[in-house]
Amino acid sequence: MRKKPDISLFDWRVTGPALKAALAKLDPRVMAKNPVMFVTEVVAALSTLLFLRDLVIGGETVAVTGQIAAWLWFTVYFANFAEAMAEGRGKARADTLRATQSETPAKKLASLGAETHEVVSSRALKPGDLVLVRVGDIVPADGEILEGIASVDESAITGESAPVIREAGGDRSAVTGGTRVVSDWIKVKVTSKPGESFLDRMIAMVEGAERQKTPNEIALNILLAGMTIIFLIVVVTLEPFVMYSGAVVSVVFLVALLVTLIPTTIGGLLSAIGIAGMDRLVKSNVIAKSGRAVEAAGDVDVLLLDKTGTITFGARMADAFETLPGVSAKEMAEAALLASLADETPEGRSIVDFARKHIGRTLDGTDLVAGSIPFSANTRVSGADLTDGTSLRKGAADAILAWCGLIATPELRAIVEGIAKSGGTPLLVARDRRVLGVIHLKDIVKPGIRDRFAELRRMGVRTVMITGDNPLTAAAIAAEAGVDDFLAEATPEKKLELIRKEQALGKLVAMCGDGSNDAPALAQADVGVAMNTGTPAAKEAGNLIDLDSDPTKLIEIVLVGKQLLISRGSLTTFSVANDVAKYFAILPALFVTAYPALDALNVMRLGSPGSAILSAVIFNALIIIALIPLALRGVRYQPATAASLLRRNLLVYGLGGLIVPFIGIKAIDMIVNAAGIV
Amino acid sequence: MAPDILQFILYAAVLTALAWPLGLYLARVYEGGRNWLTPVLAPVERGFYALAGIRPDQTQHWTRYALSVLAFSLGSWAVLYAILRLQHLLPFNPQGFGPLSPDLSFNTAVSFTTNTNWQAYGGETTMSYFSQMAGLTVQNFVSAGVGMAVCAAIIRGFFAREQKALGNFWVDLTRSVLYVLLPLSIVLTLFLVWQGVPQNLMAYVSATTVEGAQQSISQGPAASQIAVKQLGTNGGGFWNANSAVPYENPTPLSNLAEMVSILLVPAAFCFMFGRMVKDMRQGVAIFAAMGILFLGAFALTYVSEVPGNPAFASLPVDQSAGNMEGKEVRFGVGNSALWATATTAASNGSVNSMHDSFMPLGALAPMLLMQVGEVVFGGVGSGFYGMLSFVVLTVFLAGLMVGRTPEYLGKKIEAREVKLAVVAFLVMPVGVLGFGALAAVLPMSLSSLQDAGPHGLSEILYAYSSATGNNGSAFAGFGANVPYHNTMQGIAMLLGRFVYIVPMLAVAGSLAAKKSAPPSSGTFPTHGPLFVTLLVAVILILGGLTFFPALALGPIAEHVSMLAGKTF
Numbered sequence A: 001m002r003k004k005p006d007i008s009l010f011d012w013r014v015t016g017p018a019l020k021a022a023l024a025k026l027d028p029r030v031m032a033k034n035p036v037m038f039v040t041e042v043v044a045a046l047s048t049l050l051f052l053r054d055l056v057i058g059g060e061t062v063a064v065t066g067q068i069a070a071w072l073w074f075t076v077y078f079a080n081f082a083e084a085m086a087e088g089r090g091k092a093r094a095d096t097l098r099a100t101q102s103e104t105p106a107k108k109l110a111s112l113g114a115e116t117h118e119v120v121s122s123r124a125l126k127p128g129d130l131v132l133v134r135v136g137d138i139v140p141a142d143g144e145i146l147e148g149i150a151s152v153d154e155s156a157i158t159g160e161s162a163p164v165i166r167e168a169g170g171d172r173s174a175v176t177g178g179t180r181v182v183s184d185w186i187k188v189k190v191t192s193k194p195g196e197s198f199l200d201r202m203i204a205m206v207e208g209a210e211r212q213k214t215p216n217e218i219a220l221n222i223l224l225a226g227m228t229i230i231f232l233i234v235v236v237t238l239e240p241f242v243m244y245s246g247a248v249v250s251v252v253f254l255v256a257l258l259v260t261l262i263p264t265t266i267g268g269l270l271s272a273i274g275i276a277g278m279d280r281l282v283k284s285n286v287i288a289k290s291g292r293a294v295e296a297a298g299d300v301d302v303l304l305l306d307k308t309g310t311i312t313f314g315a316r317m318a319d320a321f322e323t324l325p326g327v328s329a330k331e332m333a334e335a336a337l338l339a340s341l342a343d344e345t346p347e348g349r350s351i352v353d354f355a356r357k358h359i360g361r362t363l364d365g366t367d368l369v370a371g372s373i374p375f376s377a378n379t380r381v382s383g384a385d386l387t388d389g390t391s392l393r394k395g396a397a398d399a400i401l402a403w404c405g406l407i408a409t410p411e412l413r414a415i416v417e418g419i420a421k422s423g424g425t426p427l428l429v430a431r432d433r434r435v436l437g438v439i440h441l442k443d444i445v446k447p448g449i450r451d452r453f454a455e456l457r458r459m460g461v462r463t464v465m466i467t468g469d470n471p472l473t474a475a476a477i478a479a480e481a482g483v484d485d486f487l488a489e490a491t492p493e494k495k496l497e498l499i500r501k502e503q504a505l506g507k508l509v510a511m512c513g514d515g516s517n518d519a520p521a522l523a524q525a526d527v528g529v530a531m532n533t534g535t536p537a538a539k540e541a542g543n544l545i546d547l548d549s550d551p552t553k554l555i556e557i558v559l560v561g562k563q564l565l566i567s568r569g570s571l572t573t574f575s576v577a578n579d580v581a582k583y584f585a586i587l588p589a590l591f592v593t594a595y596p597a598l599d600a601l602n603v604m605r606l607g608s609p610g611s612a613i614l615s616a617v618i619f620n621a622l623i624i625i626a627l628i629p630l631a632l633r634g635v636r637y638q639p640a641t642a643a644s645l646l647r648r649n650l651l652v653y654g655l656g657g658l659i660v661p662f663i664g665i666k667a668i669d670m671i672v673n674a675a676g677i678v
Numbered sequence B: 001m002a003p004d005i006l007q008f009i010l011y012a013a014v015l016t017a018l019a020w021p022l023g024l025y026l027a028r029v030y031e032g033g034r035n036w037l038t039p040v041l042a043p044v045e046r047g048f049y050a051l052a053g054i055r056p057d058q059t060q061h062w063t064r065y066a067l068s069v070l071a072f073s074l075g076s077w078a079v080l081y082a083i084l085r086l087q088h089l090l091p092f093n094p095q096g097f098g099p100l101s102p103d104l105s106f107n108t109a110v111s112f113t114t115n116t117n118w119q120a121y122g123g124e125t126t127m128s129y130f131s132q133m134a135g136l137t138v139q140n141f142v143s144a145g146v147g148m149a150v151c152a153a154i155i156r157g158f159f160a161r162e163q164k165a166l167g168n169f170w171v172d173l174t175r176s177v178l179y180v181l182l183p184l185s186i187v188l189t190l191f192l193v194w195q196g197v198p199q200n201l202m203a204y205v206s207a208t209t210v211e212g213a214q215q216s217i218s219q220g221p222a223a224s225q226i227a228v229k230q231l232g233t234n235g236g237g238f239w240n241a242n243s244a245v246p247y248e249n250p251t252p253l254s255n256l257a258e259m260v261s262i263l264l265v266p267a268a269f270c271f272m273f274g275r276m277v278k279d280m281r282q283g284v285a286i287f288a289a290m291g292i293l294f295l296g297a298f299a300l301t302y303v304s305e306v307p308g309n310p311a312f313a314s315l316p317v318d319q320s321a322g323n324m325e326g327k328e329v330r331f332g333v334g335n336s337a338l339w340a341t342a343t344t345a346a347s348n349g350s351v352n353s354m355h356d357s358f359m360p361l362g363a364l365a366p367m368l369l370m371q372v373g374e375v376v377f378g379g380v381g382s383g384f385y386g387m388l389s390f391v392v393l394t395v396f397l398a399g400l401m402v403g404r405t406p407e408y409l410g411k412k413i414e415a416r417e418v419k420l421a422v423v424a425f426l427v428m429p430v431g432v433l434g435f436g437a438l439a440a441v442l443p444m445s446l447s448s449l450q451d452a453g454p455h456g457l458s459e460i461l462y463a464y465s466s467a468t469g470n471n472g473s474a475f476a477g478f479g480a481n482v483p484y485h486n487t488m489q490g491i492a493m494l495l496g497r498f499v500y501i502v503p504m505l506a507v508a509g510s511l512a513a514k515k516s517a518p519p520s521s522g523t524f525p526t527h528g529p530l531f532v533t534l535l536v537a538v539i540l541i542l543g544g545l546t547f548f549p550a551l552a553l554g555p556i557a558e559h560v561s562m563l564a565g566k567t568f
Helices: A012-024 A035-057 A062-100 A198-207 A215-244 A251-261 A264-283 A291-299 A329-340 A346-359 A397-404 A410-421 A449-458 A471-481 A492-504 A516-524 A536-541 A553-591 A596-601 A609-633 A642-675 B002-031 B038-052 B062-085 B102-113 B129-159 B169-195 B222-231 B252-276 B280-305 B332-345 B360-371 B382-401 B415-441 B453-468 B483-512 B529-563
Strands: A105-109 A117-121 A130-133 A143-153 A164-167 A180-190 A286-288 A302-306 A312-323 A369-373 A381-386 A391-395 A425-431 A434-445 A462-466 A485-487 A509-513 A527-531 A544-546 B165-167 B205-208 B214-217
Touching (some): A035 A215, A035 A264, A062 A264, A062 A609, A130 A143, A198 A286, A215 A251, A215 A264, A215 A291, A215 A553, A215 B382, A215 B529, A251 A609, A264 A286, A264 A291, A264 A553, A264 A609, A286 A291, A286 A553, A291 A527, A291 A544, A291 A553, A302 A492, A302 A553, A329 A346, A329 A391, A329 A425, A346 A434, A381 A397, A397 A425, A397 A434, A410 A425, A410 A434, A434 A471, A449 A462, A449 A471, A449 A553, A462 A471, A485 A492, A492 A509, A492 A516, A509 A516, A509 A553, A516 A527, A516 A536, A527 A536, A553 A596, A553 A609, A553 B529, A596 B529, A609 A642, A642 B382, A642 B529, B002 B129, B002 B169, B002 B332, B062 B165, B062 B169, B062 B483, B102 B483, B129 B165, B129 B222, B129 B252, B129 B382, B165 B169, B169 B252, B222 B252, B252 B332, B280 B360, B280 B382, B280 B529, B332 B360, B360 B453, B382 B415, B382 B483, B382 B529, B415 B453, B415 B483, B415 B529, B453 B483, B453 B529
Parallel strands (some): A302 A462, A302 A509, A527 A544
Antiparallel strands (some): A105 A117, A105 A130, A130 A180, A143 A164, A143 A180, A286 A544, A369 A381, A381 A391, A391 A425, B205 B214
8 A cells, every 4th residue: 555645744835824824813713613622812901901900000020021912822823833834734735636637628428328518617527427538638527437448547646657447347447537648448337426527526525614613622622621610610610719818810821820821732732623524534534524533433343344355455366286196296296287287367377386485496387388278268278388299288177187087086086175275275286197296275364464364453443354255264264364253155135134233232344345235234334444446336335435445444543543533632730740849839929918828849959939920821822832743643543452541541641640730830931030020 | 646546447447348239239229129128118118209200211302401400400499598598487397496587598499409518507506306307317318318319310321322311310310318328327327326426395494503514405306317428428517516415426437437427428328329320430430549649638738737837836735646627536537537538528517616717738638638629529410420521521631542433431522511611610610719809909808807818718719618518517717697698698509509410411421322342452441440430630730720820829828838937
């Protein structure tokens, strides 16, 4: 799988516009969507007014008030900047996409059999219109091929430069607007409305324009709003308590306390985390139709994977040579090699490779072959006649036996049945009408897939292999690949039934598919990944679309979904834990006039009440900037059990969140005092 | 010191040993199964249902359950209010007490129907025997029963699968009183009578003391009320000085039994939960979290009381027994600190010493226990469902941190549950800080304070923490019986009771309707030490962050000023 080149974290093409966009986001109508930052902005405005009043009437603390007001604005601005950065990265990606989306002429056909076409703008196409796309043309809209076959360059969307074959009928019939036909021609029925094409959807998603909040994000937002209200109560009631205690506390200081207590760190970074998560998906060439699907991916309990193409290479390959008595291994290998030299099928090539490895030296052998016998449906055998007059044949057991005019010996029957039982395919090799032995063809499990399944198991995801094979074969491959379970002799109905059964147990099921017959299962699954090469029905039914059409991508999607939640949870914990240190900075400063002995709480020994409060506010603003890279990249995630993940993240973000601000605020206070700005 | 620690260990051991089997028994009671009291009580139970026209097999949706709770509480309040206002016209009033004022009646009726048992009055100087028995003691049973019933319903929501109903409130209430509170109270009453607590309907006795002074010795049906006051986390004493009075608490044995009774039922709910969700480890985890917080609070109080008051250091005062102001010599620092911790951990509120006279930090621990929402064991039933609101929040945070939609016992915790838990979390800040702030500046409130400076603020904070937490214990110096406080405290008690009950029932209703997913290695375990630690941390940090500024101006300011030698 090829990934699109990433945009570096602080690319000036992104940073520059983001600095400007962050300013525009200060509009209160925009801010109101984020309760935490909205409160911060209101409070920043209030302290600015207080600063102006102090300027006019000449208050004592005018310098501190001014600086606090400024840093409160910075806090809001930094949060906006984080969001603008995330959006900017998406926009940069969208611009590349948009370049391919420009208006193109389309050859519109009146009917499928029409001889002539009319040239119209691609923007004028409606669903149901028929268009002809010839070599060199850009596909004008998303559609389904009704007639013809063509190779299509989809690099504009997938980044993959090798053209792919698209043809009418079957599961490879979808074409995407913006791709280019590089050979032959196709007639396409348009399936998307103008402005709602695949590309449009992709652009909208990476730009975050249509970003809907995910369920967990909504829940977290509620919690953050609740905490904001609680701290609002804490701060508002503090003034009466201080009055009771016979002291006066300046409103600006209370305001500073409020902003440092409410969860501005996570509140400011929340939407950036969400946008960046989507961006990570797009980067791995997956389009999510909704944010909910991405989050659900993180929750998946059961992963249904098609055997062919996902777990195995799909093509059968030579795995062993079984010889009959009286035949040497070398003899058998050479015969198999020569019989397959002209066989260009994957099986044939795998036999050649395996034989060469087996013989241990390179035997070219092409000079020995006089004529090759291609596979014919009539005889169902293939092979070669050699220059010395020897004839070599290979094929299914009954076909070879028929060619030899023999019946199977008990030894041969044992070998053939043994291979079949283990899930392999036996291929007999004969020389001059004498059977030499059997080639064991086998569906080979992809290397490394076992480890991925082990990884998934650690994350608590159960893998189920779906295959049309008989249960025996399926069990053999399942054991080899290390999946937890399998569904043999699968039909679309059986698949659907399995999904429903798992869901009834309260489990979340993910699957991928491409054929039209996958559509019901894709729709039923909680996370359905449709292959981009698949039929429009499948693509409509899935809630994620993989542009690379790589079924193992599911695993990656699960990781992205989890990382998204972990980033939010960890930063929330960090944000809340920070409050402890802020209390120890600000409360002594606020109360020391009422009860001088409360200076004992000033454990950081901060310089003065003014510098203490200012330092806490500055820390609170700077921490947002410091965490932007983390929010955009996502918290490091390695598959592990939930218990060990929780332990690690609690240590790093919980304990870290307790300690870091003590150090940070003290350091800032030292600088503030050294600079003498309060 | 060593005897105190031994006594604490003995206390914890007795409590755990009794709470575990009681929890299993409770599970049987609320699951409707047979138990060893069924042969005796089932006919009585059926009789009640027949009389009231209740169909016990008819289950209720959470909204209906909540409406039943509210309707019952409102009815209870109205009856109690009427009794108190009409006390002079009702029988069993040998001392001829007059009616209570409207605001005091409102306050007292709310107090007893919300299981708070805040007493703005002195029992022996205000209440007739009829008011005590037919009014207050009845509420001691049924208001406790309401909390237990609600908790049983909420627990059902946590393990039900795709169901609409949470149970039947009237059945749960009847069973709470009939199968749990009554039998336990009878046992404890007999025990207390044996230890010397009066149980009669006689007029007060006049006596001439050795110095020749006249003394009126009050008595009455005390033992029965004391038993349920302890067992039902009520706390409203028969006498004003509560269990510091020798008649309420005559011996070391009665003291131990009463202290165990405070936490017995709330602790049993943990084990009942474990049994009902069919995973005892879940119940043990919550019990452990409560236990850790309890131990911490006790340690803070105890360590603060033992050295005595540094302000007396230069005076010829023997402080070898610790800070003995406001404490019974019979109990000393150890038993007083333990009782104070238990009574504020559970929302009981009975006292055997005067918390007002504790050292500043010694009083801080009880105050904080109330302010976190009475979830460290807490009220019967109410403490456990309060704790579940923190569990929901902890699970939510932990769930995000492991990259899964948070789950508890296989149920997804989503926006709706978080929203409802947040509503419940707002109660304590509003009741303690909001109402407390008003009380700290309004002149009509400030006249109730006995002390100036930070201790006065502590009195306010303590009173409103107690009311909102439905605890009922008080700083003795705070003169609560004025119209302003009677009214505001009454509102705080209502908030603390029903703004927890309704959202938590809604959470349970919402969870009950959900599917339950089996755990996998991707779901983090909610029974291990890690979860217990996190739960404790969430309670401390959330509670601490909310109340630390106010506490800094109250007990903490008092403490640091005391160390600096400053008095107010």
